Amino acid sequence: MQQHSDADGAALILASASPRRLDLLRQVGLVPAAVDPADIDEAPHRQELPADHARRLAGEKAALVAARHPQGWILAADTVVACGRRILPKAEDEQTARTCLELLSGRRHRVHGGVALAAPGGKITVSLVQTAVLFKRLTADEIDAYLAGGEWRGKAGGYAIQGRAALFVRGIVGSYSNIVGLPLFETAALLRGRGFPLRP
Numbered sequence: 001m002q003q004h005s006d007a008d009g010a011a012l013i014l015a016s017a018s019p020r021r022l023d024l025l026r027q028v029g030l031v032p033a034a035v036d037p038a039d040i041d042e043a044p045h046r047q048e049l050p051a052d053h054a055r056r057l058a059g060e061k062a063a064l065v066a067a068r069h070p071q072g073w074i075l076a077a078d079t080v081v082a083c084g085r086r087i088l089p090k091a092e093d094e095q096t097a098r099t100c101l102e103l104l105s106g107r108r109h110r111v112h113g114g115v116a117l118a119a120p121g122g123k124i125t126v127s128l129v130q131t132a133v134l135f136k137r138l139t140a141d142e143i144d145a146y147l148a149g150g151e152w153r154g155k156a157g158g159y160a161i162q163g164r165a166a167l168f169v170r171g172i173v174g175s176y177s178n179i180v181g182l183p184l185f186e187t188a189a190l191l192r193g194r195g196f197p198l199r200p
């Protein structure tokens with residue numbers, strides 16, 4: 001697959017350590033010339049709403065990496081799982097994942113995906129995509145078995161819809177790829193809208 005750059009040779013750079021985001025871009029034939037993750041403080045501000053949090057973090061990741069590649073096209077994203085105004089953590093330990101799953105069980109929640117694009121020169125555009133997700137009611141055994149599988153590690157809200165947690169999801173309204181980590185339709189629109197050449 002060809003790596004993506006614009007007519008002036010400015011490269012597309014993915015500012016993310018998430019292998020899911022790279023896979024999603026590849027799925028639609030967009031191969032970044034480089035991957036340069038942004039390490040930022042992802043703690044929510046006091047009273048910060050989930051949508052604002054997702055937008056802010058995506059923008060901060062893009063800005064940080066754009067400073068390292070002023071002539072590149074920098075794509076960054078942030079995925080936030082929230083129950084109403086409550087932002088769920090990215091699960092790094094089993095207890096956190098368990099708390100998330102118990103909260104999500106039998107309920108509808110929202111995945112807020114912030115996507116930010118820094119164009120050559122540094123101007124940043126951010127968009128937000130929201131997907132509603134309805135979980136079945138989970139039994140204690142289902143939660144235990146899921147936790148034993150380890151797929152929750154590093155995932156916002158303690159689950160990965162692209163894995164076994166697909167069995168927990170009764171339905172979604174909105175973008176599937178947004179839940180996995182990068183809303184593809186809207187990302188393409190963002191790139192096209194800023195003048196990045198996308199082949200049909």
Ligand SMILES: Cc1cn([C@H]2C[C@H](O)[C@@H](COP(=O)(O)OP(=O)(O)OP(=O)(O)O)O2)c(=O)[nH]c1=O
Nearest residue numbers: 016017018078079155156159160161179180181
């Ligand atoms: C809800 C959900 C999240 N996730 C993942 C996507 C993201 O990788 C992660 C949310 O964390 P993010 O902070 O958005 O991303 P990241 O830390 O993995 O990578 P980076 O900040 O470098 O871009 O959760 C899934 O893979 N599947 C899912 O169903």
